Amino acid sequence: MQPAAGSPVTCRRPAPRDLLRSLGERFGERYSTGESDLHRHGRDDSPYDTTPPDCVVFPESGEEVAEVVRLCARHRVPVIAYGAGTSIEAHIMAVEGGVTVDLSRMNRIIAVNAEDLTATVEAGVTRKQLNAAIEKTGLFFPVDPGADATLGGMAATRASGSAAVRYGTMRENVVGLKVVTADGAIVRTGARAKKSSAGYDLTRIFVGSEGTLGIITEVTVRLFPRPEAVSAAVCPFPDIAGAVATVIRTIQRGVPIARAELLDALSVAAVNRYSHTEVEERPTLFLEFHGTMSSVAEQAEAVQAIAREHGGRDFEWAVDPEARARLWDARHTAFPAILQLRPGARAFVTDACVPISRLAECIAATIQDTRASPLPCPILGHVGDGNFHCIILADPNNAAEMEEAERLNQRVMRRALESDGTCTGEHGVGMHKIPLLVEEFGEDGVELMRRLKAAWDPLNILNPGKIVRMT
Amino acid sequence: MQPAAGSPVTCRRPAPRDLLRSLGERFGERYSTGESDLHRHGRDDSPYDTTPPDCVVFPESGEEVAEVVRLCARHRVPVIAYGAGTSIEAHIMAVEGGVTVDLSRMNRIIAVNAEDLTATVEAGVTRKQLNAAIEKTGLFFPVDPGADATLGGMAATRASGSAAVRYGTMRENVVGLKVVTADGAIVRTGARAKKSSAGYDLTRIFVGSEGTLGIITEVTVRLFPRPEAVSAAVCPFPDIAGAVATVIRTIQRGVPIARAELLDALSVAAVNRYSHTEVEERPTLFLEFHGTMSSVAEQAEAVQAIAREHGGRDFEWAVDPEARARLWDARHTAFPAILQLRPGARAFVTDACVPISRLAECIAATIQDTRASPLPCPILGHVGDGNFHCIILADPNNAAEMEEAERLNQRVMRRALESDGTCTGEHGVGMHKIPLLVEEFGEDGVELMRRLKAAWDPLNILNPGKIVRMT
Numbered sequence: 001m002q003p004a005a006g007s008p009v010t011c012r013r014p015a016p017r018d019l020l021r022s023l024g025e026r027f028g029e030r031y032s033t034g035e036s037d038l039h040r041h042g043r044d045d046s047p048y049d050t051t052p053p054d055c056v057v058f059p060e061s062g063e064e065v066a067e068v069v070r071l072c073a074r075h076r077v078p079v080i081a082y083g084a085g086t087s088i089e090a091h092i093m094a095v096e097g098g099v100t101v102d103l104s105r106m107n108r109i110i111a112v113n114a115e116d117l118t119a120t121v122e123a124g125v126t127r128k129q130l131n132a133a134i135e136k137t138g139l140f141f142p143v144d145p146g147a148d149a150t151l152g153g154m155a156a157t158r159a160s161g162s163a164a165v166r167y168g169t170m171r172e173n174v175v176g177l178k179v180v181t182a183d184g185a186i187v188r189t190g191a192r193a194k195k196s197s198a199g200y201d202l203t204r205i206f207v208g209s210e211g212t213l214g215i216i217t218e219v220t221v222r223l224f225p226r227p228e229a230v231s232a233a234v235c236p237f238p239d240i241a242g243a244v245a246t247v248i249r250t251i252q253r254g255v256p257i258a259r260a261e262l263l264d265a266l267s268v269a270a271v272n273r274y275s276h277t278e279v280e281e282r283p284t285l286f287l288e289f290h291g292t293m294s295s296v297a298e299q300a301e302a303v304q305a306i307a308r309e310h311g312g313r314d315f316e317w318a319v320d321p322e323a324r325a326r327l328w329d330a331r332h333t334a335f336p337a338i339l340q341l342r343p344g345a346r347a348f349v350t351d352a353c354v355p356i357s358r359l360a361e362c363i364a365a366t367i368q369d370t371r372a373s374p375l376p377c378p379i380l381g382h383v384g385d386g387n388f389h390c391i392i393l394a395d396p397n398n399a400a401e402m403e404e405a406e407r408l409n410q411r412v413m414r415r416a417l418e419s420d421g422t423c424t425g426e427h428g429v430g431m432h433k434i435p436l437l438v439e440e441f442g443e444d445g446v447e448l449m450r451r452l453k454a455a456w457d458p459l460n461i462l463n464p465g466k467i468v469r470m471t
Numbered sequence: 472m473q474p475a476a477g478s479p480v481t482c483r484r485p486a487p488r489d490l491l492r493s494l495g496e497r498f499g500e501r502y503s504t505g506e507s508d509l510h511r512h513g514r515d516d517s518p519y520d521t522t523p524p525d526c527v528v529f530p531e532s533g534e535e536v537a538e539v540v541r542l543c544a545r546h547r548v549p550v551i552a553y554g555a556g557t558s559i560e561a562h563i564m565a566v567e568g569g570v571t572v573d574l575s576r577m578n579r580i581i582a583v584n585a586e587d588l589t590a591t592v593e594a595g596v597t598r599k600q601l602n603a604a605i606e607k608t609g610l611f612f613p614v615d616p617g618a619d620a621t622l623g624g625m626a627a628t629r630a631s632g633s634a635a636v637r638y639g640t641m642r643e644n645v646v647g648l649k650v651v652t653a654d655g656a657i658v659r660t661g662a663r664a665k666k667s668s669a670g671y672d673l674t675r676i677f678v679g680s681e682g683t684l685g686i687i688t689e690v691t692v693r694l695f696p697r698p699e700a701v702s703a704a705v706c707p708f709p710d711i712a713g714a715v716a717t718v719i720r721t722i723q724r725g726v727p728i729a730r731a732e733l734l735d736a737l738s739v740a741a742v743n744r745y746s747h748t749e750v751e752e753r754p755t756l757f758l759e760f761h762g763t764m765s766s767v768a769e770q771a772e773a774v775q776a777i778a779r780e781h782g783g784r785d786f787e788w789a790v791d792p793e794a795r796a797r798l799w800d801a802r803h804t805a806f807p808a809i810l811q812l813r814p815g816a817r818a819f820v821t822d823a824c825v826p827i828s829r830l831a832e833c834i835a836a837t838i839q840d841t842r843a844s845p846l847p848c849p850i851l852g853h854v855g856d857g858n859f860h861c862i863i864l865a866d867p868n869n870a871a872e873m874e875e876a877e878r879l880n881q882r883v884m885r886r887a888l889e890s891d892g893t894c895t896g897e898h899g900v901g902m903h904k905i906p907l908l909v910e911e912f913g914e915d916g917v918e919l920m921r922r923l924k925a926a927w928d929p930l931n932i933l934n935p936g937k938i939v940r941m942t
Contacts, residue, residue: 448652
């Protein structure tokens, strides 16, 4: 098992001077080997040490991305796609050196097909940028992982977040992609039809492939009509079990709740300290309902009745957008707030996702683990999807703490697998979960993944060292 | 372009006597080379001539399937999975000879996890069987392609049908699979978690792979709480354009309609003749609404208002299950009824699926084509998904008719591609649409498919000749 702490560098394949010179000449000011650029592109929200590439290029088109990939292929040098750098699983780290392709300049909205409920954007467009651009159409893009990630990065990690319980993840919401393959070809993986049985599902193969099979340069996503009515609520519970049971029962009853998020007492305390608020420090559900006026009222009533049975009584409601934003602030600032519980600490964010019937016991067992540990471990959960995060804060200069964090992390992942779940619900594999994939899919399953990787990227230049180990 | 008519046999790799003897000894009565068995397994609802395998085996477990595949691999002989034989694209035809694996004896319901809204079944369980088995749980499985297909076959062809507009296709409703790979390993592609970012999406790679990458032996699907209220309606329109516009506007407004099916006047006439009914022979929408009592009422009202704007006024409603079944009978019997328009004819079923903004013009252009043709070509549509079928009936003994059917079919597919759609929304590629994939995904896209196939099935024994050509 590879430890999460320290430097993840394995064997470097640094970019030779020839390649750097070619890239420098071709991209001019959109090429950098500056220390701060390299450092910034070697760092994300994972617990690893910064692992910079040899250079960064900033292409402005899919054709330019293809040029870079072809050059890297010629030199057998790794090429790593970079979006907003908000990965929690070290996806952007140049563990074997190489060239980082920063897609942030590819931020054009290519088409908004409001009638078809689709939008096509360049990979560097962020979800907030997209939602701002389509505001006047009365439509919205629902996938919300918290961070203002790029659509390309969200597709590449199969991201989901708080609204997935109602609207699905990137798996369901990507209609088609444009991708640069390992030999520098540009492939369109799907048209704009809502469904298709046309051969192997190229779109779904690239979604979640973490830059290891191709570099996504264009994303077509589904949009949804903005609901006629939205209402939000927070409700504290006497215990986590009651909060979790409320959501599980809501899902089982078929109430089409739009968001159902859990913060444990420690997370609420972190938010209070960070945002100078005075929310009651108890396990709390953050809920949102979308629909017509009457359906939202109906949903709210149904959930309140269920909550009452589990000790949740003090619903605080908000309907207009500003009041809702205020109410949800605690949830939205939770991650930075939690990081501030221990400035300088690194966060090991677990990502177990299990069938909802197993969720309550999984969270309870996790709490038992973390109570016995000296490390602070607040818990957040996308409860409706059976997905929760335990954010373990460890001092990177304290080897014992880093080991303890890793031990807890491993226990959470193993418990997820034992509960018929997955070691990662939405953050992806990166490097940290490579050994767990063998436990989740067996050697034969991982062998299929390896063969796919070898078939599509025979030189292993696309984000090597992630998802599967090829050497 | 390969013609649809006639025998599709290319190069045979018949099962050698050694292999037949081994299979016969191993499977005893569950092995057959009887003429009628071979014939039955070489025929589906596609327009091709019957193309039988060399033998049929009837395994009763995934391990037995794996044994067959290992034997076939040793002899480099094709192995073809067979479910209910309801494919419209010749998926089950033994175009190179070989061994058909009939999964109908693998029809056990393995687990119903009502709390998690999932069920796990063997691949030979049909959708009606599953729905009967879970009736008492208050849950249902929504994917409904019309035919009582097996869950394995539905997964393998990425099937969808009339309820996909609300509940999604097999792409969205398969949670995980158990699959026998080309070397006879048994792989579990996913746990029961609702979402996952754990590496390449093995589940979605096998869904829609038409038996060419592995044989699906077990399927875990999503279930849904049976809605509190269901109501159904039929409504005739003065023209197809009005019916189509009604559904498109309904989708764009975000009304969560459960089914929205179109029958053109000729289809209605076929049903009248077949079922001895006297439904008005005009373009007709069949609609279904699911939800709470009030939400169903709200949806119905919204759709009626939209329909009125497009000339649809005479809604006939049904609420209780029997009345609904009677109302929907015309839609459910449409396919056999249409086949009876010309007994002995073969059906070329087109399967264009386009963005809904392009649907009206696509259907209009198709009607113009078919009006100019001597062949009867009734039209059915899953309008809410942008998917419609033109069922072209041709006499297999009349070469000119078969060519004309093929010409019309090609025009419909090309028009779908020109409209940013797909040549197959739900029936799959089979053999007939192999050349179209190149137009849909480009040479580079199809090359990715070929490399995947070669990597996972290097001997090309799994249902060869479908989706991609390897030789």
